[in-house]
Amino acid sequence: MQHTRARQAQDVPQRYSTDVLVVGGGFAGVCAAVSAAETGANVILLERNGRGGGNFTNSFVGTFCGYHVVEEEEYKLICSGLGEQVFSHLIKENALGRYITYAKVPVIPFDIPVLTRFLDQMLLEAKVKVLFRQLVSDVIVEDNRVTSVIVTDKSGQYSIACKTVIDCSGDGDVAFMAGVPMLTDGGHIQFPSMIFQMGGLNVEEASKTTKKELAEYQRQAVESGDFDLPRKDGTVSLLPRQGMAQANMGRIKIGDRPIDVFNLEELSYGEMEGRRQSFMYLEFLKKYVPGYENAYICGLPNTVGIRESRRMRGQYVLTKEDFLAAQKFEDGIACSSWPVEFHKAGALTEWAYLPEGEYIEVPMRSLIPEEIENLLFAGRCLSADQTSHAAVRCGPVCMAMGEAAGIAAAELSKSDGKVQDIDGVKIREAMKARGAHFRKDESKTK
Ligand SMILES: Cc1cc2nc3c(=O)[nH]c(=O)nc-3n(C[C@H](O)[C@H](O)[C@H](O)COP(=O)(O)OP(=O)(O)OC[C@H]3O[C@@H](n4cnc5c(N)ncnc54)[C@H](O)[C@@H]3O)c2cc1C
Numbered sequence: 426m427q428h429t430r431a432r433q434a435q436d437v438p439q440r441y442s443t444d445v446l447v448v449g450g451g452f453a454g455v456c457a458a459v460s461a462a463e464t465g466a467n468v469i470l471l472e473r474n475g476r477g478g479g480n481f482t483n484s485f486v487g488t489f490c491g492y493h494v495v496e497e498e499e500y501k502l503i504c505s506g507l508g509e510q511v512f513s514h515l516i517k518e519n520a521l522g523r524y525i526t527y528a529k530v531p532v533i534p535f536d537i538p539v540l541t542r543f544l545d546q547m548l549l550e551a552k553v554k555v556l557f558r559q560l561v562s563d564v565i566v567e568d569n570r571v572t573s574v575i576v577t578d579k580s581g582q583y584s585i586a587c588k589t590v591i592d593c594s595g596d597g598d599v600a601f602m603a604g605v606p607m608l609t610d611g612g613h614i615q616f617p618s619m620i621f622q623m624g625g626l627n628v629e630e631a632s633k634t635t636k637k638e639l640a641e642y643q644r645q646a647v648e649s650g651d652f653d654l655p656r657k658d659g660t661v662s663l664l665p666r667q668g669m670a671q672a673n674m675g676r677i678k679i680g681d682r683p684i685d686v687f688n689l690e691e692l693s694y695g696e697m698e699g700r701r702q703s704f705m706y707l708e709f710l711k712k713y714v715p716g717y718e719n720a721y722i723c724g725l726p727n728t729v730g731i732r733e734s735r736r737m738r739g740q741y742v743l744t745k746e747d748f749l750a751a752q753k754f755e756d757g758i759a760c761s762s763w764p765v766e767f768h769k770a771g772a773l774t775e776w777a778y779l780p781e782g783e784y785i786e787v788p789m790r791s792l793i794p795e796e797i798e799n800l801l802f803a804g805r806c807l808s809a810d811q812t813s814h815a816a817v818r819c820g821p822v823c824m825a826m827g828e829a830a831g832i833a834a835a836e837l838s839k840s841d842g843k844v845q846d847i848d849g850v851k852i853r854e855a856m857k858a859r860g861a862h863f864r865k866d867e868s869k870t871k
Pocket residue numbers: 448449450451452453454471472473474477478479480481483484486487488489490491559560561562593594595596598617618619620673729730731732803804805806818819820821823
């Protein structure tokens with residue numbers, strides 16, 4: 426495939442050349458960059474913001490989901506690796522909050538600044554070359570390979586040549602620009618939401634309200650005409666720091682549809698609408714819910730949280746049927762116990778749970794495109810239908826996907842091989858050799 430953009434990009438000066446280029450520094454990107462560097466590759470990580478963590482640090486998603494199952498009344502990790510290092514660090518720093526249980530699957534609040542600093546440390550220790558505030562705006566594709574990406578910053582444009590590129594942009598920007606087809610099943614994307622942080626709570630009182638009671642208050646507030654809440658089952662999680670909580674309550678829409686996150690005007694509207702909704706939900710909480718009387722907003726995120734945008738087509742498309750069967754794969758490289766959490770039209774979220782103790786695996790093939798030979802994608806833009814995506818998009822799963830992609834990319838950059846020839850079983854083994862464990866292997870040995 427000779428990409429037309431290649432011709433437009435020829436005049437752009439080349440500033441760097443690297444084995445592995447990771448685009449996007451969310452959970453998937455940080456773990457991809459670290460594991461690639463630890464596997465012996467030279468690695469550049471490009472991130473358009475000034476910090477790693479993606480949704481978790483820029484959009485204030487302050488809770489881990491899908492990382493544990495419950496067995497004999499105990500929470501057990503289902504897949505470890507770099508994610509477990511993050512988790513252990515947060516435990517060590519006393520930066521985890523009280524576990525909240527949704528149908529026996531825990532949601533674990535954590536302290537975002539401690540996480541942000543630790544991601545810096547991981548990247549520095551692995552000797553990843555980190556370039557913040559750099560936007561990948563184009564790619565050069567020659568003979569089915571992404572030979573360079575074009576980066577735009579305040580000095581203009583430059584290119585970075587790479588042997589292998591991992592798209593961890595969440596939005597699948599690199600894959601899309603390289604011509605990888607998107608999956609178009611489903612209707613609208615899931616609704617984005619803006620999460621906000623509050624201080625000043627009476628924690629003892631606030632923690633008495635259950636999720637069900639909070640939803641009932643929201644229903645009453647709408648039915649009484651007091652507040653025009655776009656979502657009636659929004660949640661609040663108490664954070665590890667005294668008197669603080671995060672609210673994941675709103676829904677960013679135009680009429681009955683979600684905003685188009687690739688339309689600049691709609692996205693800009695969405696940022697302001699998210700802030701408007703945050704203050705509206707604060708007023709609702711103060712008026713209706715005990716313990717919030719003196720609450721105030723102490724943090725509005727940098728960006729509205731985007732649950733779904735482009736899902737890229739890979740060698741394998743994870744499906745709703747896989748989710749329902751709690752499917753495991755020989756080349757499974759990430760695990761998720763989270764239910765399908767679908768933010769659809771209407772004021773309520775749709776949930777579908779796995780049986781207690783169960784989880785689904787993501788196969789390596791869901792990170793590998795069918796044609797482009799030196800590109801992988803990991804994280805939110807993986808190859809999954811809309812339903813299974815709604816379950817496997819959680820942070821810990823993205824970390825494991827990133828780790829797997831990093832190992833694969835580093836190995837590949839030692840040869841002129843193609844991603845299509847990656848043996849996912851070997852990548853799973855390589856993850857285990859680095860210290861990761863998978864629950865499927867554990868149960869086999871019993
Ligand atoms: C409202 C909301 C609530 C959620 N709640 C939870 C929860 O409670 N628990 C949980 O585990 N998960 C939750 N999730 C899901 C989770 O946050 C995401 O799916 C996950 O963070 C995706 O990780 P990622 O690394 O794939 O992508 P992202 O976190 O989106 O990171 C992508 C990164 O790429 C960068 N980037 C994008 N394009 C470019 C470009 N062209 N050039 C350079 N950089 C680029 C971005 O700045 C970003 O840092 C929630 C998501 C949302 C939106």
